[in-house]
Amino acid sequence: MRSLISDTNFNFMGRYRAFFMVSAAMLAVAILAIAIRGLNLGVDFTGGYTIEVGYEQPADLNAIRAALVQAQLPDSQVQAFGTSTEVLIRMAPAKGDGGSSAKVSDEVLRVLSESSDSAISMRRVEFVGPQVGEELREKGGLAMLTALFGIILYIWFRFEKKFSIGSVLALVHDVIITVGVFALFQIEFDLTILAALLAVIGYSLNDTIVVFDRIRENFRLMRTGTPEEVMNDSINQTLSRTVITSGTTLLVLFALLLFGGKIISGFALALIIGIVVGTYSSIFVASAAVLHLGVTREDLMPVEKEGADMDAMP
């Protein structure tokens, strides 16, 4: 057997209050970052234009800015996107830009191709009207809450109230910290990042449930031992699996980050942060919270017929 981790016996739960402090500190930084710096929302949520243009030679960003200003187009942000031959232009929605509403993007492409010596190619145009942006913002928030609520119900139904609280605390913790990183480094936050956050919720919970399942099983099997000891044993027993699964998932996400191109890199990054934080939180937030809430053996003894985990061995 090749093993990275086996027969560990870390005392995770003994110092859970210290880890609460670590989590509190991370949360504080994240919340401050969100409050002070704010999120760098993409056009999906703010409304406006994103235009990606490909040049044959490295593009002169200053010349592009000058051309746009001269054409009296709305204020824009011009930056290289991934490589020096690709340029990303972001603009706020324009006034009087109605009728064939996405007109500004055509105008930008025309101005740029006129001001450039070599041929340019339109790679991507995204226009989101201000109202649509607002709707997507609302819908996004709603989706997040719906997912959280659905999961609380499921955990409550499958486990017990304290576990439900513990897992939701962990999820909120993961989401806030991940969003905090995006605020701190001002990485653009768009719809795909939101999708990644929902996937983080799913993953983080996945992790938490594996640990919870083992805790429940051990409470039923082990007749002796304090709750703290039972939980420590459970976490140690699942530690190898936790590390390997997080490891393989992180590996594929790094593949996505490296090879998937610039459009998907924010998505991969959000998932990477979320999975690291989610793995940490299933032990130090979810499980620790369950212990802190005073879980007892009686909480988990099968009340009705729920003995699937203890079926007869052959």
Added chain:
Amino acid sequence: MTNTNPLWKTLLLAVVLLVGVLFALPNLFGSDPAVQISARSAELTTEDVSRFSKVLSDAGFTDVEVREEDGRYLALFDNEDDQIRARDVLADKLDPNTYITALNLVDASPAWLRSIAAPMYLGLDLRGGVHFLMEVDMGAAIDTAEERFIPAWKRDVREAGIRRTSIQHTDGVLSARFRDVADRDRMLDKFRDEGGDLDFETSEEGEFAYITANLTEAAAEEEQRAALQQNIVTLRNRINELGVSEPVIQQQGLDRIVVQLPGVQDTARAKEILGATATLEYRLVSTRSDARPYKRREDGSTIMLDRDIIVTGDQIKGASSGIDQQTGTPAVFVNLDNAGARRMQEVTQDNVGNLMAVVYIENRIDNVEINGELVKKVTKVEEVINAATIRDVLSHRFQTTGLGAQEASDLALLLRAGALKAPVQIVEERTVGPSLGRDNIRQGFLSAVAGLAIVVVFMAVYYRVFGIIAGFALITNVVLIVAVLGALTATLTLPGIAGIVLTVGMAVDANVLIFERIREELRSGTAVQAAISAGYDKAFSTIADANVTTLIAAIVLFSLGTGPIKGFAITLCIGILTSMFTAIFGTRVIVNALYGGRRLSALPI
């Protein structure tokens, strides 16, 4: 003995594998660039088909694979240069008023496979194209419906002999002003008798008495529903005229329409045609006192036209563009419907020698800022493009000049496709160019393969033979996802590929859970067969719980639903379900076949 496979389990796995591979197979063949021809009306005949083939062979395209599917003629080419060249030749040689020529991408797999399975449909972010979300101006639709009552009301007032009234529609309200309450009350009953689902109100202000009216709520809703449906029909006609293959046109919500045009690069033109409201109106030039002033396009001078319209654009049922034989200038040839033709005949009969004007009408929507809020404002632009002496009695078919060549052909297209019942505005646009589409496919494929390879190698090293079995399950899982996507004709997007990559990372979790359990059992001294059995059994409820919660998140994502995100949710959902089958059922069948039912002292795990 434990851990033996009943025959049905082995068979089930074999059948699922076989069907999965078969359904995933078309994706290996990719797609070929093609030119697609369909007839504007009626079906393609065998003569049509042989004519197309002759045009192609005359242009030097020999050995072209030709297919006839769903009333379309498809010619397949090896590369895009040939495709574009062939399209240009065909478009040049064939009458655009009879045939629609478009570029398309078609399934390149052999015929026997095409009859069984289809490849995944690639989203716009992978194949390139444009996505529009259009909002229908419902206020305008209701205004138009209310304005329709004005002529009837005016006639009523005239017939009742009441004078000095004013009937108009302003600020979204239909109103009539009278000199006294008695007149007003008399007309109120008349107006009610006119029918129509109106809510009436009366008021007095100063020396005047008023009737105001609006469509009832039910009628307004009906009007909006009809406007949306009519607009969808019109947009579909216009898109067909543009020659776009496989467009998507769908209602979204109560006042929006999603339009997706794969492969369209000239978005400026697409926007122009889709949003265009241009139409024609025919009026007599008038010297009467109640004539209305219009602007002439050529010199901006004013010309007075009769208040009554002879024929509107709605009564034009066919149109084509061409060159006027006499002047050599661009012209639009229009065909009127029967009612329009009768009216045109009556009017021209009585007015031979008089002038008739053609009015070109366009609605422009602008966002104007009022008190810091962006508000939509519709401006109606009306220009007289032509005023000529009526030489002869006109009826069904006649021509109009006074436009530029491009304008004439656009107008003919718009008149053919029908008018939008209410103006539309693009509120969201997502366009992906062909180069980015290709990059996205390449990068998505690369990251998926790299991710899969890393995980498979890791598992094989860490769990040895069991790891290889898990790797096989992972690859099978990807094949099944691809097969299910193809079978459901679901769309694969770039986030969808990310979903597959993520599934690969997470699907392996089930096997890790099972294998770690088996190791634990072995470590604690359980016998081999019992350890395998216990490992699978004990891990099952954990795997199920973990997957159900991810599934909840994925379903919520799906319902949040804008295009690319939906693609992520779909592959995640499918991936979770197929991984349960491959990672638990699939590996168990293989493990049983390799190690089950024998006395073993160790396992390669």
